[in-house]
Amino acid sequence: MSKLTFGFTQLQVQYSLIDSRVEAHLVPLCRQHDVKLLPYGVLAGGFLSDRWLHQEEPSSQTLENRSLTKYKLMVDEFGGWGAFQHLLALCREIADSHRGDCGISDVAVAYIAQQDCVGGIILGARSKAHIGSTLRAANLKLTSQEIGRISQFLCRTRQGPAGDFYELERERKGRHGQIMRYNLNRVHSDVHLAEVQARIALWEEENTTCDSAARTFLQQLGEELQSFHHGSEYGKLSQQSGETLRALEKKIVQLLPTSI
Template structure:
């Protein structure tokens, strides 16, 4: 597993295991099996885990995993484990948010994860028109200075708001954002800002909820309603990308490349994102270790110039998605239900 240093003394695996599939609403979870699975991921080299304060039960589960891993593998092995959580204040709290509220949520995450100092906290703010996001980022910096947070980061902010927060004196280590072969919005402005302000990008949605996979190759265009909101969300992205015919051309190209490397389409779709400037890691969802071999392959595949050129040939035919990072999702909330909250609840 490739590893990368994103800040002095702070190293992560280039594949991050997402925790949203362990949250409520995704089916029953056997906690002991889930902990054994996390140990298997860590032993295999995927030592970085993503979660959030709003993923029901997941921080506690990862906290138990950390204790078990330290007991079984020792303190040196445990020191390689990184846990990235999210601070997601409730929408109703935003107008009246206080530093005490922020500190209380951070303290709860520390307790759940069995960490005196949280490794990395990714800040999300539901509505830009509600003031307080800049001040709240400042409070997170103060909690960092107090030793309760190691790295302050963000998730699903657009370029203007990241730029404003950084200008106010809050340095971000990373930004978690939707970034895939179907969604290149970060390349409009965010990639350049990340290079300028020295923060890394963590990509989710690299397999578009499963659409960028062998299951959909050669299949007719699905009709609404789709089986879950994740597919609904990414089908809208496919429509914006250029429609089902162009999407099938992309899948065919990825399948040809996958054949050369003896892997599946999803692995190539994620591996391609690791070649993008500024991208430190991709986040993959996993309920168990069934897909561990393919997750490991993401960082092991060495895409050639020919591979990348063939992908680029398809992408040049695509339409440019409107807006900046996460703008479409915010605009669509009213038309398609609470997509934003769903995305955050599932790790996005």
């Protein structure tokens, strides 16, 4: 039999109006090897939508989930809430020039879809209400002038995020790394438990007080520890990891009563 070889055809990446790190090195590499990008996070967890236009900057306590916290950090890297509002206003202006119910999210999706090496886009429709806007965004085509306006704005305004693709997320002691979950291919294993232990240790190292945001973070860690008891890998934990799990659960309980 002849030897079979398999090559990459698409690469799943985080790519949006506020996070263009892939353009520095990854896009040229994909162009060279005829690999397409399959972006996720194109709407930055929903921040790139009409919902956030003319809104005050949300505090970390009001963000509903880890995903919004993650993408709010990207807004900060982009240039802050003020710069982000100018971006939303520009997208709204472009949306108004198109017929129908075109919105900011449609423009954000169309811009990325028309970038070099993009072969498709991952969009999550959490309910039936999102299906119409998802289909509408897929059919929107921006003119070269509209793409140029957005590109020029980004060149003038964008401050970050800097570095290579996922560079910020790899720094586990940084703001981005602290909210990431690693080793998800080994959920509820010894490796996963060690990761949770490291996050708790890092929190203790860097926090002398426990505000409401920190309380939420600790509660999430507590829930993650509880999930170990119901995971398929629970029975495979080493004796040492079992002791560590119980010790960490007690530590979370001890830390939380001091919260406000």
